[in-house]
Amino acid sequence: MILFSLFSVLMLVCAALAVTRRNPVNAAMLLVLSLFCMAGLFVLARAWFLAAAQVLVYAGAIMVLFLFVIMLLDVKEEARRRFSWVAVGGTLLAGSLLLAALAVVIREGRLARVPADAVEGATAAVGRRLFSASLLPFEIASVLLLVATVGVVVLMRAARPSSS
């Protein structure tokens, strides 16, 4: 419970700060911290493989990609922004709708009675499931990654005018 609260609060605070910082590099760093906290939450949920994947893929690869692009674009600090009240209203509306849905779910209360130790997220079990029941999605995901790679190369070539 203590660890859960610690990780949750730290994750939420870091995410909120990341969203509100005006310097994109600060935002990216705070987001990395937030993702680490989420990996800790995954460990608490006994999803060890996912915790490792979270740190490697998200906090490692994806955020490095973000930092590279920030460096590449040389993004300056954002000017102090005027709030568009339509946007603020939309945010409040979306948030309150989400909270209302959550309140309904919690008041129903059937979800919370499921025993917590029903599943062990060991890496071997996840791997077995990955390569037996969901083999086809796994292969499709690999093709998707290939398509993304080729797509990025094509995009970068097309963006460069009259190079060759």
Place this chain on the structure above:
Amino acid sequence: MESVGLNHWLVVSAMLFGIGVAGVILRRNALVVFMSLEIMLNAANLALVAFARHGGGLDGQVFVFFVITVAAAEVAVGLAILVALFRLRGTVRVSEIAALKL
């Protein structure tokens, strides 16, 4: 010691999702909007892991694995589009990139 129930996980996930929504709607920098999108994806991942922990079997975790995979591909393509857009327009502010706006 009070144990952590599924509701706690869902509340944390919903709050994280709300932070992501606020970032997407309120921020002007397309890069930060993109980071907020990642926050929302992670909130969904957290909910999936919580459901898997509380009696959903391993399917939730396998699903999160695929979400992470697709997110990696999405980030690569999205950032490539952003870089191309920056070369074309010289800005990443979403208010100035309105070519598709009606």
